[in-house]
Structure formats: C-alpha cells, structure tokens
Amino acid sequence: MADLAIQRQDAMNELQPPLVLGEHTTYHDISKQVSEIVEAPVYKTPLKWYIAVAITGGITLMMVAMFTYLVATGIGVWGNNRPVGWAWDITNFVFWIGIGHAGTLISAILFLFRQRWRTAINRSAEAMTIFAVMCAGLFPLFHTGRPWRAYWLFPIPNTDLNMWQNFRSPLIWDVFAVSTYFTVSALFWFVGLVPDLATLRDRAWAAGHKAKQYIFGSLSLGWRGSARHWQHYEMAYLILAGLSTPLVLSVHTIVSFDFATSVLPGWHTTIFPPYFVAGAIFSGFACVLTLLVIARWVCNLENIITIKHLENMNKIILATGTIVGYAYATEFFIAWYSGNLYERFAFVNRAFGPYWWAYWTMITCNVISPQFFWVKRFRTSVPLMFVLSLVVNVGMWFERFVIIVTSLHRDFLPSSWGYFQPTWVDICTFIGTIGFFLFLFLLFARFLPMIAMAEVKHVLHTQHDMEAHGGRAVNP
Amino acid sequence: MAHHTAEIVADNYTLEPARWAKGRNVLAFLALVSWVGLAAGFAMDREQFFRSYLIGFLYPLTIVLGATFFVMVQYLSGSVWSMTVRRIMENVMSSMPAAALLFLPIAFGIHDIFPWSHEGHVKDPSKASYLSPQFFTIRAIVYLVLWNMFALMIYRASTKQDTTRSIDQTRTALKWSAPGVFFLFITASLAAFDWIMSLDPHWYSTMFGVYILAGGALAFMALLTLLAIGFRRAGILKNSITMEHYHDLGKWMFALTAFYTYIAFCQYMLIWYANIPEEVVFYKHRVEGSWLWVSIFMIFARFFIPFFTLLARSAKRNLTILTVVAIWILFVQFVDLFWLVKPTWAHHGVSIHWMDVASLVATTSVFGLVFWSRFKTHAMVPVGDLRFEQGLKFENA
Numbered sequence: 042m043a044d045l046a047i048q049r050q051d052a053m054n055e056l057q058p059p060l061v062l063g064e065h066t067t068y069h070d071i072s073k074q075v076s077e078i079v080e081a082p083v084y085k086t087p088l089k090w091y092i093a094v095a096i097t098g099g100i101t102l103m104m105v106a107m108f109t110y111l112v113a114t115g116i117g118v119w120g121n122n123r124p125v126g127w128a129w130d131i132t133n134f135v136f137w138i139g140i141g142h143a144g145t146l147i148s149a150i151l152f153l154f155r156q157r158w159r160t161a162i163n164r165s166a167e168a169m170t171i172f173a174v175m176c177a178g179l180f181p182l183f184h185t186g187r188p189w190r191a192y193w194l195f196p197i198p199n200t201d202l203n204m205w206q207n208f209r210s211p212l213i214w215d216v217f218a219v220s221t222y223f224t225v226s227a228l229f230w231f232v233g234l235v236p237d238l239a240t241l242r243d244r245a246w247a248a249g250h251k252a253k254q255y256i257f258g259s260l261s262l263g264w265r266g267s268a269r270h271w272q273h274y275e276m277a278y279l280i281l282a283g284l285s286t287p288l289v290l291s292v293h294t295i296v297s298f299d300f301a302t303s304v305l306p307g308w309h310t311t312i313f314p315p316y317f318v319a320g321a322i323f324s325g326f327a328c329v330l331t332l333l334v335i336a337r338w339v340c341n342l343e344n345i346i347t348i349k350h351l352e353n354m355n356k357i358i359l360a361t362g363t364i365v366g367y368a369y370a371t372e373f374f375i376a377w378y379s380g381n382l383y384e385r386f387a388f389v390n391r392a393f394g395p396y397w398w399a400y401w402t403m404i405t406c407n408v409i410s411p412q413f414f415w416v417k418r419f420r421t422s423v424p425l426m427f428v429l430s431l432v433v434n435v436g437m438w439f440e441r442f443v444i445i446v447t448s449l450h451r452d453f454l455p456s457s458w459g460y461f462q463p464t465w466v467d468i469c470t471f472i473g474t475i476g477f478f479l480f481l482f483l484l485f486a487r488f489l490p491m492i493a494m495a496e497v498k499h500v501l502h503t504q505h506d507m508e509a510h511g512g513r514a515v516n517p
Numbered sequence: 518m519a520h521h522t523a524e525i526v527a528d529n530y531t532l533e534p535a536r537w538a539k540g541r542n543v544l545a546f547l548a549l550v551s552w553v554g555l556a557a558g559f560a561m562d563r564e565q566f567f568r569s570y571l572i573g574f575l576y577p578l579t580i581v582l583g584a585t586f587f588v589m590v591q592y593l594s595g596s597v598w599s600m601t602v603r604r605i606m607e608n609v610m611s612s613m614p615a616a617a618l619l620f621l622p623i624a625f626g627i628h629d630i631f632p633w634s635h636e637g638h639v640k641d642p643s644k645a646s647y648l649s650p651q652f653f654t655i656r657a658i659v660y661l662v663l664w665n666m667f668a669l670m671i672y673r674a675s676t677k678q679d680t681t682r683s684i685d686q687t688r689t690a691l692k693w694s695a696p697g698v699f700f701l702f703i704t705a706s707l708a709a710f711d712w713i714m715s716l717d718p719h720w721y722s723t724m725f726g727v728y729i730l731a732g733g734a735l736a737f738m739a740l741l742t743l744l745a746i747g748f749r750r751a752g753i754l755k756n757s758i759t760m761e762h763y764h765d766l767g768k769w770m771f772a773l774t775a776f777y778t779y780i781a782f783c784q785y786m787l788i789w790y791a792n793i794p795e796e797v798v799f800y801k802h803r804v805e806g807s808w809l810w811v812s813i814f815m816i817f818a819r820f821f822i823p824f825f826t827l828l829a830r831s832a833k834r835n836l837t838i839l840t841v842v843a844i845w846i847l848f849v850q851f852v853d854l855f856w857l858v859k860p861t862w863a864h865h866g867v868s869i870h871w872m873d874v875a876s877l878v879a880t881t882s883v884f885g886l887v888f889w890s891r892f893k894t895h896a897m898v899p900v901g902d903l904r905f906e907q908g909l910k911f912e913n914a
Contacts, residue, residue, distance in 0.1 A: 052684035052903050056595060154594075290779060302790040309791050312723035314783040356593075367702060371723045378710070379721045380641040381795070415695070 060158055061501045062344040068498045071345070075237075075492045076244055078340050080253075086487065089339070094483050100476020107470040108183050116186050118466040125449045125461035130180045132441040133471050135296055136324070137177035137478075138219065139317075139437060141226070142289055143325025144170025148229055149285035152278075157503075158353050160496035161346045164237075165336065165482075166329045167230040168489070172481040173328075174223045176474040181215070211298040218295040222288050229281045236274065236495040239264035293317045300444065306387035307448030310375070316368035323361035323407070324437035330354050330430040334423060336486060345492055348421050355420040358433065362411030365440075369408065383453065391447045395460055399443050406436020528757045530896040536751070537893050544885045551879035558872045565870055567626030572858050573876025574623060575712065576851055577884040578616050579729060582705050583737030584609035585668050586730065589694035589701070592671070592687070598765050600908020601757045604675070604898050605744050609737065611672040612887035617661045619880050623712070624654050632861075633718040648715055656711060660704040667697040676894075678901035687902065705730055716861040720799045724784040731780045732853055735773040739846035742766040746840050748897075757898055760834055761912050767833030770823065770842060778820040803856060806866035811856050818849045851877065 063070070111118050121128050144166040151159040182188045194216045196206045206213050238261035245253035264270060297317035300308035330351065337346040373392075376384040392400050410432045413419040420426070451458045485491070559566040588610050591599050599606070627634045633648040646652065670693045678686035706726025714725045722728075745758050745766065788796045803812050823842050832838045855873070899905055 049903065055684060056687065056903060155598075156594075287775070294779075294783065298787070301787045304791045304793055309787070309793070310723045311725075311784045311787045312727065313787070315724075315727060315780065363699060367706075368723075370703075371706065371726065375721050375723045378644060378647070379795075380639075380644050380719070 058347075058349045059504055060161065060347065060349065061497060061504060062347055066344070066501060068501065071492075071494055071497055071501065072240055072244070074342070074345070075490050075494050075497075076241055078486070079241060079488060079490055080244065080248070087339075090483065090487060094480065097476045097480035097483060100473055101480045103469055104179075104473020104477050107466055107473055108179070111183055111466065111470075112186070112188065116184065118464060119470075120461060120463045120467050122459075122461075124452060124457050124459045125446055127445055127449065128461050129442075129463050129467040129471060130184045131299070132438065132445055133474065134177050134180040135317075135441045135445075136438045137173045137180075137474065138292065138296055139321035139324045139441075140328045140434075141170040141173035141177070141222075141325060142293060142318070142321035143329050144168070144173075145222075145226060145229075145285050145289045146322050146325065147329070148233070149282040150289065152282045153286060156353075157500050158350050160493055160500050161350050162329060162333060162354070163496070164230075164233065164493045165333060165486070165491050166325075167226065167233065168485045169325075169329060169332065169482065170226050171223070171230060172478050172485075173325075174219065174226065175481070176478050178219065178223070179474060181212075211295060211302050214295045215299065218288075218292045222292045225281065225285055225288055229278075229285055232274070232277055232281060233493055233496075234489065235261055235264050236266065237490045237493065239266065240494055241490065289322075290314075290318055293321045300448075305448050305452065306376075306381070306383045307391065307444065310372055312368050312371055316365065319361045319364040319368070320407075320437060320440060323358060323365055323411075324434060326354050326358050326361065327430040327433035327437070330358070330426060331434065332482060334427045334430070336491060338423075340486075340491070342492065345497060348423075351423065351426060352417075352420045355414045355426055358430075359411045359414040359420075362407055362433065366408035369404070386451075387448060390451055391443060394447065394451065396443065396447045396450070399439050400447070403436050403439040403443050406432045407440060410436070528754050528898075530754075530757075530898050530900055532753065532892045532897060534893075536753075537889070540889050540892075541886065544882050544889055547878055548882035548886060551875050551882060554875045555872065555879050558875065562872075564629045566872055566876075567622065567629040568858075568862060569870055569872035570622050570626065570876045570880075571630055571712070572851075572854050572873060573878075573880040574619055575854050575858070576877055577612075577881045578619075579733030579850070579854070580737045580740055581609060581613055581616065581668075581733075581884065582664070582701070582730065583733035583735070584741075585613065585664065586698065586701055586734055587737060587741075588671060589667075589697045592690045592694040593698065595904075597904050597907045598762065598911045600902060600905050600911075601754070601759075601762055601898055602741060602745055602766070603902075604896065605748075606741060607672050607675050607899075608888050608891040609740065610668045611891055612884045613665050613668040615880075615884045615887045617665060619883060620657060620661060624657065627653065631715060631718075633715060639718050644718075648718060653711060656707065660708045663700050663704050667693055667700065671697065672891075675899055675902075678899065679896050680901065682901040682903075684903060702726075702730070705733075713857055716858060717799060717802075719795055722784055722788065722796070722799070724780060728777075728780050728784055731773065731777040732850055735770065735777050736847055736850035738766065738769045738773055739843040739850075742770060742839055743843040743847070746836055746843070749836070754897060757909060759909075759911075763836060763839060764830075764833050764913050767827055767839050767842075770839075770846065771827040771833065774820065774823045774827070774846070778824070781819065802860045802864060805860075805864065808856075808860055808867060811852065811867060815849070815853065815856060818845070818852065 061071070119128070119130060121130065144163075147159050147166045148163045151163075182191055185191055185194075193202065193204050194206065194213065196208075238257050242254055242257035242261050245257055294314040294317065297313035301310060301313035303309055333346055334351070337343055373388050376388040379385075390396075410429050413425065413429060446461050450461055555566065555570070558569075584606055588603070588606050590596075591603055591606070623630070627650045631648075631653075633639050633645075634650050639645040639648055671690050674686040674689040674693070706729075709726045709729035713729065714720065714722070742763070745754075745763065748754050749758065785800065788800060791797075800812075802808065823846055826838065826842050827833055859868070859873075902908075
C-alpha cells in the first residue's frame with residue numbers, strides 16, 4: 042500500500058511537477074531572494090552589471106547618433122530606394138513588435154488559460170514587451186523624417202494643417218494598434234507590480250532606508266494588502282488580461298495587414314494575420330528564453346525559474362515554430378496551386394533567386410532548428426536552448442527581411458528589378474536598438490523585482506496545500 | 518485519499534443498458550429513414566444526391582476533427598478541468614471510422630461534384646494532375662488513414678487506463694498527441710482545400726484550412742456542451758460535470774466564436790481590400806441574389822449573437838443560455854458549410870433541396886451510432902486518469 046502511494050506520488054510529480062523548488066521554501070524566502078537583487082547597495086552591485094550597462098549604454102548612444110544623423114541628413118542615409126522602398130526600417134519594426142508579443146501572451150493568455158507556470162516568468166517578459174515596443178516605435182517614427190511632427194499621425198481636429206488621416210491605410214491602423222498595445226501593456230505591467238512594490242517598501246522600512254521607502258511607497262499606491270485591495274486587484278488583473286488577449290492578436294494582425302492588403306505577390310495572402318501572430322509569439326518566447334537563461338544563472342534563480350519553466354517555453358517555441366513552418370508551406374503550396382504565374386514566381390524567386398541565402402537562413406532557423414525540441418533531453422538542456430533561442434531570433438529577423446525585400450526587389454516589371462543593400466547607417470541603427478533594449482532590461486533587472494513575488498507565493502501556497510493532502514498543485 | 522472521495526457523491530460512470538439501447542434505437546431509426554430516403558433520391562436525381570451529400574458529409578466530419586484536435590490539446594496541456602468531459606470528447610473523436618465509410622459516396626461522385634474532374638477545366642498541366650480523380654482519392658485515403666490512426670490510438674490508450682490506472686497510458690496518449698496535432702493540421706487543411714476549396718478550382722485562399730478547422734472546433738465545443746447538459750437532464754454524471762465545468766465549456770465557446778470570427782474576418786477583409794478578380798469572385802458569388810442575406814445573416818449569427826450572449830460570466834453559468842447558444846452554434850455551422858458549398862451550383866440565389874437535410878441526418882446519425890456505441894463498452898469518464906479526482910473538484914478561480 043505504501044509502495045502504491047509512492048508510485049502515485051511519483052506519477053503525479055511527473056504530470057504536475059512542482060513549480061517552486063526546495064523542500065521548505067517559505068514566503069519569506071521568496072521575498073528575500075527576489076528583493077535582495079533590487080536592494081543590493083551600490084557597492085555590492087556585481088561588476089559585470091556595470092560592464093554590461095556601459096557596453097549597452099554605449100550602443101544606445103550610437104543609436105542616438107544614428108538617428109540624429111538621419112534627421113540632419115535625410116532618409117537617404119538608409120538603403121531604401123527603388124524598387125525596395127521598405128527594407129530594414131520596417132523589418133526592424135516588425136521584428137521588435139513581434140518580440141513584445143511573448144510578454145503579453147504570458148501575462149494575459151496564459152493567465153486566462155490558468156497556466157500557473159507563467160508566474161515565474163511573466164514580470165520580466167512583460168518588461169521586455171514594453172522595451173521591445175519602444176524599440177519598434179522608433180523606426181516608423183524616424184522614417185517620417187520629421188519625428189517632431191509625428192502627432193500628425195493622430196486624428197487631431199485641425200483647420201490650420203488641413204491634415205486628414207487616411208483611415209483606409211493599414212499604416213494608420215498601426216498607429217492606433219501599437220499605441221493601444223503599449224498603453225495596455227504598460228498598465229498591465231504596473232498593476233502586477235503594485236503588491237511587489239509594497240513588499241519592497243515594507244522591507245525598506247524594516248531596514249530603515251528612508252529614501253527607498255518613500256520611492257517604493259509612492260509607487261505602490263498605498264497598497265496594504267487588505268482583502269479589499271486584493272479583490273480589486275484581481276478583478277483589475279482579470280479585466281486587463283481580457284483586454285490584452287485580443288490586443289495580442291490585433292497588433293500583429295494589423296502589422297500583417299500592412300503587407301497583405303496590397304496586391305503584391307508574396308505580400309498578399311490571407312493566412313498572414315494568424316501566421317504573423319504565431320511568428321511573433323515564436324520570436325518573443327525565444328527572446329524571453331535568451332534573457333531568462335542569463336538572468337536565472339546570474340541571479341541564482343534556478344529554484345524559481347525551474348527547468349520545467351524553460352521546458353514549457355521550449356514546447357511553445359516548438360509549437361509556434363511549427364505553425365510558422367505550416368504557414369510557409371501553405372503559402373508555397375497555394376502559390377503553386379493558384380496557377381498564377383506572378384505568385385509562383387514570387388515564391389520560386391524567394392527560395393532560389395538572389396536572396397536564396399536569406400530564405401534558407403530563415404527556413405533553417407525557424408522551421409528546422411526548433412524541431413530539436415521534440416526530444417525531452419534537448420528541451421531541458423540549458424546550453425542548447427540558449428543557442429537555439431538566439432538562432433530563432435536571427436531566423437525571425439530574416440523572415441521579415443525575406444518577406445519584405447524579396448517581394449519588392451522583383452515585381453511585375455523586370456526592367457525595374459534591383460537588389461537591396463543596407464547602408465552602414467541601417468546596420469548601426471539596428472544594432473543600436475538591440476543595445477537600447479538590453480540597456481533598458483539591465484536597468485529593470487537591477488531596480489525592479491524581476492519575479493512576480495506575490496504570484497509565486499500564491500503558487501507556493503497551492504503547492505504546499507496539495508502536498509499536505511498527498512496530491513500535487515492543481516495545474517488545470 | 519479516503520477523505521477526498523468521501524466529499525464527492527460518486528456518479529454511476531457507466532451508462533445503463535436500457536438507456537443506451539434507447540439512444541441507439543433513435544439513432545438507428547434516423548439512419549434507416551434517411552438512408553432509405555437518400556437511396557430514393559439517388560435514383561431520382563444522381564447529381565443532386567452527390568452535391569447534397571457533400572454538405573452532409575462535411576458537417577459531422579468537421580466536428581469530429583475539432584474533437585480530435587481538442588483531445589490532443591487536453592493531453593498536451595495536461596488539462597485538469599476537462600477530465601470529467603474528456604471521455605465524451607474522446608467518444609466523439611473515436612467516431613472517426615465512420616468518416617472512412619461515409620467518404621465512399623464522395624469518391625464515387627467526384628464527377629458530379631467537382632468541376633475540375635472534367636477534362637480541360639483546369640488548364641495548368643501540373644495543377645490538373647493534382648486535381649485528378651485518382652490523386653484526389655489517394656490523398657483522401659491518406660487523410661482518413663492518418664486521422665483514424667491517431668484517433669483510435671489515443672482512444673485505446675485512454676480506455677485501457679480505465680482498468681490499469683497507470684500513468685503509462687497518459688504517456689502513450691501524449692506520444693500520439695504531439696505528432697497528432699501536427700499531422701491533423703496539415704491533413705485537415707489539405708482536405709479542406711480538396712473537398713471544399715476546389716469546388717471553385719480557380720479560387721484559392723491560404724487561410725482556408727484554418728477557417729474550416731476553426732469552425733469545426735467551435736461546433737465541436739457546442740456539441741460537447743450540449744451533450745454534457747443533455748446527460749445532466751437525464752440525471753447522468755450529475756455530480757461529475759459541475760457548474761465549474763459548464764462555465765469552462767461556455768468560455769471555450771466564447772473564445773472559439775471570437776477566434777472563428779477573427780479568421781473569417783481576416784480572410785474576407787484581405788480579399789475584399791486587395792480586390793483581385795480571381796480571389797474576390799468567391800465572395801461575389803455569395804452576395805448575389807438571396808445569398809447576400811445569408812452572408813449578412815452569418816455576420817450576426819456567427820459573431821454578434823453568440824459573442825454578446827456569452828460575454829457575461831453569469832451567462833456562461835446558466836445552463837439554459839448555454840443550451841440555446843450551443844444549439845445555435847451547431848445550426849450556424851451547417852449554414853456556414855451550406856454557404857461555402859451550395860453557391861458552387863446555385864449561383865443566383867439560395868436553394869434548399871430536401872436531400873440537403875436528408876444527407877445531414879444520414880451522415881450525422883452514422884457518426885452518432887459509432888459515437889454512441891462507445892458508451893456501451895467503456896466508462897463515461899476517464900476513471901483511470903490520475904488527475905481525475907482533481908478534475909472533479911476543479912473550481913474556477
């Protein structure tokens with residue numbers, strides 16, 4: 042009988058592995074472990090953090106220099122020209138917007154699906170969303186050439202300008218979609234932070250840090266953790282999750298409309314909206330994985346961000362990567378099936394034309410590389426997943442490049458065919474945004490709790506509760 | 518574990534033979550009447566028979582494909598809430614063999630149904646060889662074999678677990694589910710291209726496979742809700758499928774309504790916006806004559822009505838509302854397939870033939886008989902799954 046009970050316990054552990062490791066982890070342990078990263082005094086900040094901030098900050102300055110140069114000189118400093126009028130600018134825009142999607146998926150959709158493992162990773166993923174959307178926004182902003190007039194994009198009633206937005210253009214839909222997405226994501230992130238900021242405030246008070254107590258106290262909006270506070274908080278969280286869920290789909294859907302509403306072969310295809318959304322989640326998860334593998338190692342968070350969390354993320358990468366592969370295959374098949382010569386040419390040219398190298402990079406990185414994750418041993422190997430997460434990000438950048446540039450460089454008139462080459466400004470601007478993104482993330486990791494403490498404690502509570510009754514945490 | 522089981526009033530997990538026989542008799546009667554009718558219809562108007570039959574065949578098939586997809590996803594996501602309805606899902610899924618049998622009339626009716634089967638209709642030589650009766654049939658056999666293989670393997674593992682109560686069968690089901698979702702997506706998309714999209718061989722849409730799967734998944738969720746409520750009315754599984762489970766079924770109907778609408782809207786929007794003649798012709802046929810009213814009806818029937826009805830939490834916890842919405846969704850799924858298929862021949866307006874309805878009853882009742890036969894041999898819930906008790910006690914946060 043005892044054997045049977047042990048067997049059953051092992052089986053349950055396999056079906057529902059614990060989400061917080063450690064025999065006797067208490068709530069206080071979680072608070073301590075997570076808060077101490079934020080509370081560490083200046084002289085105790087690891088040197089590697091300063092080095093990383095210096096490097097990424099330097100790259101950010103390069104980005105600023107590039108944009109200054111662009112504004113001072115003109116858009117011609119980018120490689121965009123006929124016939125490729127859209128190139129790295131929009132590629133980078135779509136790339137960064139896509140990165141952001143994982144954060145919203147984790148915080149909103151996985152919340153609605155009651156996937157409890159999201160609690161360890163949602164905070165940093167949401168932060169990443171916000172930073173990625175900031176990077177994305179820079180490209181269309183500066184592509185206007187006069188960023189100080191960007192407010193013309195909004196339908197502000199005016200008589201002096203005689204500016205009337207073209208509501209039939211997907212580009213104006215982008216303005217609304219992205220700004221809404223940014224606003225809701227930022228709100229969602231902040232609402233989630235409130236209980237943790239209150240924890241930091243209380244700890245600052247206990248340690249006698251007046252300044253910290255004041256800062257965290259203001260940010261936590263008078264949170265006292267009363268039952269009423271929690272009730273409102275949970276309702277707000279649910280509503281924001283409900284609002285964010287359609288937003289995740291809508292943002293990348295509208296980004297895909299930028300291309301798919303045209304009549305250009307390779308751009309106009311009906312599967313674009315869900316395919317872009319899946320691709321966005323794919324790249325976003327890869328990016329979360331890249332950052333978290335580093336963060337959990339540097340900050341010793343292996344007991345909270347467990348192998349199980351990473352494995353689940355790899356499963357999502359496998360699923361979304363395969364959906365993206367399905368979309369590539371469907372596009373190719375239908376281009377052939379359509380019998381339309383231009384459609385067929387666009388796809389054959391993609392795979393075997395001058396940009397074949399980009400196309401096959403994309404296929405290798407996005408479709409083939411995630412297939413490793415069918416094997417559990419690979420799914421749980423930290424070095425391998427780290428490498429693959431980088432590979433996927435490279436692949437997803439190339440996907441946008443392939444879609445955008447290969448369709449434009451050879452259109453209906455062979456006399457106007459061309460070959461796009463980026464300028465050094467293109468390259469440095471893009472690298473600059475990567476630096477900017479990492480720079481912001483480093484600041485976040487140092488000054489705000491990287492793990493949603495309150496939510497992890499809730500998971501811990503359920504886990505203890507179920508352990509006491511011989512079962513495992515309910516993970517529906 | 519003793520004190521846990523004590524809290525729950527256990528249901529009888531097997532269907533009483535008398536009740537089972539009653540259900541079988543109803544289904545068998547429906548099958549008999551409708552097939553006799555169809556046989557007469559076939560003798561009277563062969564062409565009409567095949568064309569009506571296609572819609573009838575697709576209706577239960579899309580639902581069973583939706584069931585297969587959902588069962589696989591339940592395993593992959595380690596879902597606990599669905600424990601108490603999972604066997605009903607699996608029984609729907611395991612009616613797949615009926616699809617193989619019921620495909621036969623389609624195979625014999627290719628020339629009456631598909632315009633491309635006529636010499637010279639498709640000019641492009643490579644496409645003509647793809648859309649040839651031989652290759653079409655071979656592909657169909659591949660789809661049906663794969664679907665049956667995955668459905669029956671998972672079903673076998675699940676029912677075996679009823680007696681073994683071991684984790685091994687969960688592992689087996691998982692091993693089939695992961696590649697299963699992959700193959701299901703690809704084959705179901707290709708089947709949607711073959712069996713519906715190719716009715717107009719010059720029209721194409723990359724979204725079409727997803728569109729058909731989304732509609733099937735939604736209709737399946739409605740059927741599952743209806744079955745679960747129906748069992749409750751009959752006093753079956755009353756303590757197992759609780760309000761919490763109904764609430765989740767309602768959420769799924771709501772979410773899939775939104776997802777289906779998203780897919781349908783994007784497909785329409787992009788084709789309308791680009792306005793390329795060979796693409797837009799599909800929708801042009803569907804706004805001509807009285808089809809326009811069906812198209813407008815679909816916007817409300819597919820989206821506005823179910824979406825706003827199910828929006829409130831209280832609605833998802835009201836069995837009457839759930840019943841009405843589920844019936845509505847199942848009805849509209851038929852309208853949808855009718856709207857996809859029928860304008861191929863009825864260009865200028867809606868026309869309903871009695872065989873459209875007769876074949877719907879004929880095919881659905883055969884699927885139903887296979888589905889129902891599963892209740893005779895196995896428990897109505899996956900009693901052997903280790904998480905079953907958790908599923909019973911599940912509550913919405």
